[in-house]
Amino acid sequence: MMLLACFACACGCLSLSLLRKRHRKEMFIQRRVWSTRVLQLLKCFGLLCLAGSLMAFIVVKGVALGLVYSLAGFTLIALSLSVLLSVRPRWTLRLFGGLMLLLMMRLLVGGAW
């Protein structure tokens, strides 16, 4: 559950970071115009993911500790993403895909931490 919460938080951060044209340009080789509707969907998805992550942390750790864990996790993930977007933007999606794969494997092997 904790792993899922972290993953949801990472999803939220990634979606919100894609709202900036600068990050989209750096992350994707093919340049295409993203419609306002897609951007709005991305924003909603990102915020929902963050809310879901917060809820997951609260379910596992209780209200007080869950809130602390959620904010601390968010700080770490957002910092890592910012550094990654600045240093190796093209790696972001690959790394994210790798994380997703790891999570799937972990879920298949048994429970999410």
Next chain:
Amino acid sequence: MKFRHSMTWLHTWAGLVFGALLYLMFVTGSAGYFDLEITRWMQPEIPVQQSSFDAPALLPKAEQRLQQLAPHADHVYIELPEGRSPYFMIWWHNPKGVDNPGWHSEVLDPSSGAPVAVRNTAGGEFLYRLHYVLHYIPKGLAYWLTSLAAMFMLVAIVTGVVIHRRIFKDFFTFRRSHRQTAWLDMHNLMGVLPLPFHLMITYSGLILLMFSTMLPVPASSFGLNPEKLRQVYDTVFSDGDHARGNGMAASSLPLVELYNLDHSKHSGATIAYLAVENWGDEKAVVEVGKLAQTGLEPFDVSYYQAVNGESFKGESQLRDRFLSLSFYHVIEHLHEGLFAGPWLRWLYFLSGLMGAGMVATGSIFWAIKRRHAHEKAGLDSRAVRWVENLNVGVIAGLPIAIGGYFLTSRLLSATLENRVDWEMHSLFVVWFVALLHPFLPRRQCDLSQLWAEQFKAAAVVYASIPFVNWMTSEVHLGMSLKYQDWTLVGFDFFALVLAACCAYFVHKINGRQRVSTMETVGVSQ
């Protein structure tokens, strides 16, 4: 002046005035989250625990030792090597009128229960206390200074949010290409990403010192008499009625029985300590602290009558009665982070370092901006250079000083008189040298060279920590890895990581310097 402009002015000066002090508070406060681990490294005499702790077998030995050493003590405390703590330790308090009044302690071997002679050290506790008590100045003045710094920090945070127009748009932005923008982006990242932590830590810091800095509030009700105020403070933070004995001697149940009783009641919980209030008294109370699994309290505490083992509700009743008191405790726990497990502790540490980074990048950015403005206007930039030098000495100098403190602790003789004081002095001596270094007269020296030199020194200091550990103790990295003593492994490994980071900074600075030299040569040709 427009509102946002005035807020920018306030943000700049609120951050700059106490910049150096805030940096010290953030760095040492962050180190304080690992105070036990640091102390463990500074006391290599503590044996590596090779098997799990056998409390039922070793508790009677600790109790026996207490009876031997402190027959007249009124309070005793046994710390078990569980959770973060590597110590099997006994503490006792002798009341006034008895030989050696006050608190005393002894470390025991966690595998045999035999006393272990450990060196005196200021340990991680010194770094933790340094962030609010400072050093060489009276406690009261230190409280005022650190509270003022926290207040300025709070103002800087709030005004920072106001002046940052694109706070959400720029959330993940770090543009490295342009020097000035890179520093500003780094300052924003370090300030905005852990914003809830920064707000919590400064606000809670202010609340924790309110009894010194907001004295007029209790004084308006209870007067200015210090004794009366002390009484009020003691009443507010007392442990309730059970803390008072009746002076009638009585024999208590062996502590191991109460340990087993509590263990059977709360199966699965890890008991971290046992404390006895009014030891040997008819009203003696045993407090059993277990590592908390949820919530913000570090321990789940149960109380027992020492004479018959009857359990009762203790301190929590008092907290339940006063909402303000429970609020104070929540704030205190959030600030100290004692409830945090290893992962969360590291995140606390990281957020604290980001706070230090925010202050440091803010000061550097201000100096760069000022230099540009001065050069543009053709003004004398000696004052700016002075600030830049100071930045080097404070920002790069403090890590060197802390590293020097660790090394001194190991290199000083274990039997040296006043060694604790010398350990503490060493930190300030090294820091003073690092502060002086940029001001030394030289023929030609640009700022990047100063940064490179200091980071080089820091890299050498931190790289030598595992080496000095290996030279001065038996618990070197190989040994601690073999016995899986993760505290010691973590300390040595983290020192190496820090050394690598500093070496990387030196490499980057030198690279940039080479590029700028080549550009200058190219332009002149």
